[in-house]
Amino acid sequence: MRIIHLLAASAILLVSGASLAQHAEAAKAMNHGGQGDAHARNNPEKQEAARGRGSASMAGSNGRGDGGQGDGVLWLTDASAFKRNGKGSGRPAGDKPAGGGRMAGMDKDGVPTRRVWLNVGGNPKTARPVTAEESALVQGPDGNTREIAVEPHGGPYNVKFPTPSQGSYNVYFTRRALARDTLNITLAKAEVVFASMGHGMPKDVAARLVVPRTEARIPVEIVRERQDKETLFTRLNYGDEIVFQVLQAGKPVQNARVTFTSGQGWSNSVQSDEDGRATFTVIRDYYPEDWRLFDKRHRENYLVSASFSTPEAGEYLGGKYAATRYTATLSGAYYPGMADYESYSSGLMVGTAGLLFTGSSVWLYRRRRVKPYQEVRFDE
Amino acid sequence: MSECRGRSTSRIRRAVNNVDLQSFRFWFQFTAFVLFVYGGYLAIDLGNSIPMFSCGYNREGRAGVCYLLPLQHQLARPWEQLFSAAGIAVLTGFGLFFLWFIVLNKGWCGFMCPLGTLQDWLTSLRKRTGIRYSLYGEKPFNALSWVKFVLLALMILIPLGIGGGWFSHDMGAPFCQICPGRVVLPLFTGDTTQLTLDFSSVSGLVLTGLGMFIAGMFLIGSFIKKRFFCFFCPMSALHYLIAKPALLKLKKDGETCTKCGNCFNVCDMEIRAIADDIVKKDAMTDDCTLCLKCVAACPEPGTLKVEFAGLKIFESTEEGFLKRMNKGAGCDGHSH
Known part of the structure; x- marks a missing residue:
């Protein structure tokens, strides 16, 4: 297990822009079950303490914590907080039981449905659901967008939408708020993939269903560029490199501060380049106590946020502002890759054992049946 | 005209029955x-x-x-x-x-x-x-x-x-x-x-x-x-469980079978019933792969045959048997 922890720590090196010294500390911290004497930047508890002392320098630093995204960042996810916390039925506020013979995850007409929740907090592990009243926009695989109103039920904000066909759906939540002379525009986006049956679907069709799309009505958004040969059934794995592009009105945004936070709160920030791109590598941050507890379908949610300011001035709800601050978020999921749980050497060893076992069994069987030469003498 | 067509049909049938099954x-x-x-x-x-x-x-x-x-x-x-x-x-x-x-x-x-x-x-x-x-x-x-x-x-x-x-x-x-x-x-x-x-x-x-x-x-x-x-x-x-309505069939005429055992000898799956059973018309068993080697190795005319939707498409003939035997059997028998 210790070796696995060390390997994991090496995987952290994959985070772009991180220094060796930080990761040596991270390895040390992980080797002690995350409660060792690592530096505060790698320790969320100490980070909390640092924040409590009013230290601003932690914000934005690489390591574990909120990664500079702040506790007020809003983001959408299709991972239910109810299930994430291991309590509750998973049925959100405002929803009725399936009933009437229909199955959960389907509407009354039998059309599959999906749901997204609005969370607040820069760390996916500690973020909590929030209430809101704004409507959401849902863009289907066909590129058509529809507005979905949210019933005020007093519970955590969630949007349920039909997914009549397989593909990637974009869900957008926009909030505008005036703070002193700055207009804050927050855009939370979730990419929800609905895939039910892969057999028989041509690869080019499966790839077309997940091409990245943007929505003209959205002022700013983060787009995840697709992996090589990505299809509807491709999952992001530890070690994968992901490229995000920050767009404002469809144009790339340079020098936006882009922060990637892993499911366990490890984060890294970079500036977007002239094409609005920021690249990160997904780290492995899933370490069950015992290998038998390992779940190859274990899902972690990442959170990416991008923020930048512009001198755009104007008026909003009767108040004037001299600048505009944009914040866009995008969440997604990643899983263990095959390399995390499959072994070639063991496989080849067992295969060779099968080969030798059968070969030697046949050889011994044949050898046993060979009768020694016996001279036969006839007494005439 | 019909005589000519009949001759060409019989030529095709003969060519099929004489086929070098191994190469085919x-x-x-x-x-x-x-x-x-x-x-x-x-x-x-x-x-x-x-x-x-x-x-x-x-x-x-x-x-x-x-x-x-x-x-x-x-x-x-x-x-x-x-x-x-x-x-x-x-x-x-x-x-x-x-x-x-x-x-x-x-x-x-x-x-x-x-x-x-x-x-x-x-x-x-x-x-x-x-x-x-x-x-x-x-x-x-x-x-x-x-x-x-x-x-x-x-x-x-x-x-x-x-x-x-x-x-x-x-x-x-x-x-x-x-x-x-x-x-x-x-x-x-x-x-x-x-x-x-x-x-x-x-x-x-x-x-x-x-x-x-x-x-x-x-x-x-x-x-x-x-x-x-x-x-x-x-x-x-x-x-085997759903084979009854299948179109391709392996048929055996038990009355002309001499039980020479050629069909069993060439069978990759060691199906003894192909030689021993002279009662059943449908010769396919659960282990059969329909490789048709048994048909190619049978010297008795029409004893083993392959039918597709009731139409005979390949059958055992003496000529075909001899031709394949002279060429190396066309069938990989147990003697190899």
């Missing part, structure tokens, strides 16, 4: 192997209800998917889904599989299956090396011939148990996990990802471990025993 079968199998292992690169997709081991794990090259893979996945759905309108997909899949199957019957095994072809190639390799082959013998044959039916039953019951919540999803597609086709066939397109053990769960580890061990056994087994794996193949068992 080799090239047929070779073409089918290339089609089903590399056809995907030419964008050929024959669907996912193919009644033989066109392995779905050969992701890039496959031209269709062996029906056992989607069947196991479909049966592993939650029961509330499986036994609802969504279960129609299972019936549709089976319907397509059945339509493919009835055309060639077990000829899918003897002429089309890439894993069967691979076993025949390993047999050819053994013959070239001069190593003698092995036989099961009658007692082990009878004792082992039910194994494929047990595997078929497990292959259906385990996914159903997964859907019912009794077994873990890590046991999904249990037969594919232990099938040597999953390990061996993707190697032909350079895909080595199946040569691994899955350490993510105990059941995954056991199944992939068994799969690798059986793949090792398969290579040696097929080298020394003709069609080693076909004897245990659950697809073969499934074929």
Whole structure:
């Protein structure tokens, strides 16, 4: 297990822009079950303490914590907080039981449905659901967008939408708020993939269903560029490199501060380049106590946020502002890759054992049946 | 005019009955192997209800998917889904599989299956090396011939148990996990990802471990025993259970059979009934792969014949027998 922890720590090196010294500390911290004497930047508890002392320098630093995204960042996810916390039925506020013979995850007409929740907090592990009243926009695989109103039920904000066909759906939540002379525009986006049956679907069709799309009505958004040969059934794995592009009105945004936070709160920030791109590598941050507890379908949610300011001035709800601050978020999921749980050497060893076992069994069987030469003498 | 047509028909029939079955079968199998292992690169997709081991794990090259893979996945759905309108997909899949199957019957095994072809190639390799082959013998044959039916039953019951919540999803597609086709066939397109053990769960580890061990056994087994794996193949068992309405049939006329034993001697599957049973008209048994070697090796005119939808397409003749014998039998008998 210790070796696995060390390997994991090496995987952290994959985070772009991180220094060796930080990761040596991270390895040390992980080797002690995350409660060792690592530096505060790698320790969320100490980070909390640092924040409590009013230290601003932690914000934005690489390591574990909120990664500079702040506790007020809003983001959408299709991972239910109810299930994430291991309590509750998973049925959100405002929803009725399936009933009437229909199955959960389907509407009354039998059309599959999906749901997204609005969370607040820069760390996916500690973020909590929030209430809101704004409507959401849902863009289907066909590129058509529809507005979905949210019933005020007093519970955590969630949007349920039909997914009549397989593909990637974009869900957008926009909030505008005036703070002193700055207009804050927050855009939370979730990419929800609905895939039910892969057999028989041509690869080019499966790839077309997940091409990245943007929505003209959205002022700013983060787009995840697709992996090589990505299809509807491709999952992001530890070690994968992901490229995000920050767009404002469809144009790339340079020098936006882009922060990637892993499911366990490890984060890294970079500036977007002239094409609005920021690249990160997904780290492995899933370490069950015992290998038998390992779940190859274990899902972690990442959170990416991008923020930048512009001198755009104007008026909003009767108040004037001299600048505009944009914040866009995008969440997604990643899983263990095959390399995390499959072994070639063991496989080849067992295969060779099968080969030798059968070969030697046949050889011994044949050898046993060979009768020694016996001279036969006839007494005439 | 009609006399001329009759002469040409009889010429074609004679040519077919005199065919060098060994060469014909080799090239047929070779073409089918290339089609089903590399056809995907030419964008050929024959669907996912193919009644033989066109392995779905050969992701890039496959031209269709062996029906056992989607069947196991479909049966592993939650029961509330499986036994609802969504279960129609299972019936549709089976319907397509059945339509493919009835055309060639077990000829899918003897002429089309890439894993069967691979076993025949390993047999050819053994013959070239001069190593003698092995036989099961009658007692082990009878004792082992039910194994494929047990595997078929497990292959259906385990996914159903997964859907019912009794077994873990890590046991999904249990037969594919232990099938040597999953390990061996993707190697032909350079895909080595199946040569691994899955350490993510105990059941995954056991199944992939068994799969690798059986793949090792398969290579040696097929080298020394003709069609080693076909004897245990659950697809073969499934074929036999639904073979009645199939269009391609192997027929035997017991009255003209002299029990010379040629058909048994050339049978890769050691099916004794092909020589001994002179009562049954339908000569195909559960282990038969419809390779047609028995027809090619039979010297009695019309004793063994192949029919397609009632039409005779290939039958045993004395001339054909002698021609093939003079050329080296055209059939790989037990004497090799």
